[in-house]
Amino acid sequence: MLKNLFDGLTGKLRKTEDEAAVAEPDAPTSQPATQPDTGPVELPPTLGFVAHQPVLDRQQAVVAYEFTLRQGAGQTAARRREFDRMLLRTLRNMDLFRLLAYRRALVHLSLGALEEEGLLGLPERTVILVLDPVGDAPVTPEVLERIDTLKAGGVRFAVEPALYDARLLPEALHDAFFRRMDFMVLDFAAPSTRILAPFLDQLPKRYAHARWFARNVGSAEDLALCLQAPGNNRFALFHGSYLATARTMDNRKQDNGSQTRVLQIMRLLRANADARTLEAQFKLDSVLLFKLLRFINSPVNGLAKQVQSVEDALLLLGRESLFKWLSMLLFTARKDDGHALALLEKSLIRARFMERLGQPQDHRLVEEHLFLTGMFSLLDVLLGVPFPDVIGPLDLPVTVRDALNEQKGPFAPQLALAMACEQGESVRIQTLARLLNRPVEAVGQLYMDAVVWAQEVLRASEVHNNVEAV
Template structure:
């Protein structure tokens, strides 16, 4: 139903098939398993998947890394086994479904280069981030392996701060497609003099700026010498509401949409709702186009607002209008990113509700996730954005006070976004779902959001990544 709602909203005329269910993730690795000999490691920890945005703030890629593996010393054989398990886990969870609409940056060790040719992976959609281990040497044999893989279509990225002044480091960078600047790395700033020279020396390279957590860091990427080479960005600063400019003010019909939603929640008579639609011809056009789209299977054409409201029902009309809020500025990259995150949150929380078999609760959880970004969308506080809607108490409590029945599902959603493995484990125990189930549901929500955006023809272009 949710895909039908968005499909009708955006003028799609064909039913949308349901997303294929994600395969449940493997069990979380214990310390004993992490120390197991090659071939005996059975599972991974939480697989991080962070969104990467282009210069217009549209999400175009995801970065995958095994968070549990960071900072752990392993032999080359053990790391190769871990890398293989990461790739197997991504395949088993059917994560590569989303690469029709996104690209993937996948972390692997230098030790795994000989294993890559045997992998069945969508090379056109993947960039492999090379991770050095203690004792790795950038010798001629390793560079030759990279050359052979590149000729076969493999693409690579590296973080100069991880390689420092190793011999042949510059030769390695020459063979990369992306270089990574991590603003959270302790030694990044000491390397700024070198980083300023690299764009001039390797003009073909593009840069990924990771952990952009302030306006100053974003400005450094956008305004420093060679700033045109920065192509992808990641960080908490990109996901917060920015001060509204004249070009990003509330779209003309958003106030009308909010007013109609308020009237629906207040059980206003149909005549009052109809009067609001008549004040906005574009909104009325979209309503009638959706009601009469083939996805609703009507035998005759509906031409009146009152009949549309009767056929849709107030709940479905309210949900349709909530989706409409996030498409009012559909050509804006920042708004698309907010819409995508909202869809992921809504879908994930809805599926958490369905795990317990409560469909009404699941519907309310969907709205909780969708409205969790409303303040950022409207460039105002969350309380001010939600005020006209008169939402059910359990939704308002979760969004405004972080309490009540829906607070824990929302907290789990945010923990998954932030790759907080400890919080995920604790919240899963409270909500009585396994971490593996939660991880699978979240990844499935990510894929579902891409499919919904694709059906709505508001998908970001990833061809240049």
């Protein structure tokens, strides 16, 4: 993989079988790179669920989502283009463009898909097409012309240099192709970070105009290589299992007095304390009440009347809804911490998604409790305290406690489905969707709705990330 990377950057990649065995010792030897085209295949009009993963900036705040196609792996260029059409159609049906007001989208497409006319209508500067080579389809002057046309329309591009050998990228077009890229992709899935470390500082220098996107960051060491190596300022975007996995925050240097205050107010609320007692607690930290009212009065909630006080909130919303909104304040104690904001965003998505999974015949209280389950599902990570200890004093409904503490009970499938959607686990998504009597297409739509809703709440509450820098 390392040889691929540097030879790809210099246009000299032409590996022998022996070199491939040395560079990629773990790669299977019996699986062909491509599958023969056996003729027409019956394809559905859209994909059931499009895998998408959060992409973070240097502060570990979510600024984009990466949309990938797993069903088309190993296909010929013609077959892959059919899947690309389905991907674009599915993203339009999911109304992806709503998300682009708050996040950027990195969409993986094959070179052949550049001819799709719909690409000319993409919103400017918000979509980054990651160009994947497929089969024997090479980069041609016509491909470069199409890239120029799309760039003139505001589309940006990314490419993984290691994937393009001399067969796919003629040396004469090498520099012209890479100069058109806005982002270069470095994939940590294959190379050893120990081997990569001495060379990492050379990568950004090759094409100084481009920023770098580190994919499949699988460990703290991988991340450190990008953030600490010479030329590290060129690394702008990060994705991978290490970043996607919820990790307990370091609270040793954190003044979490605000979190303690919120937990105390939530305990009082569950104990049926009156409005005067609750307001007295907010007066000890008036910023908390300001944040709470900003969350509640967000336009996405569509309240007919603005909530101006704790008493208003109790009268207009009820205790369960007020408790729901209070839970969000636990994540805002470190407003400038990208990791805390990423946890808040993920919790909001889980909460809204689970709430919407509530069946039409369910009581509103069930939906509120589903929301709480999703909202609290990362609270142990945020506070660095095991679930039984952190939620024990809150007197939560038994259905919420069982789902959080033991992953069992009536809310466990909804929580499991939310987590499967985060990871793009297609088989598990299909299994859980059937269990909940939901079509996979509906699950994909609900999840994307939840993602957009979370961005709207964060933006209206002025708790949002700097996506303009992407």
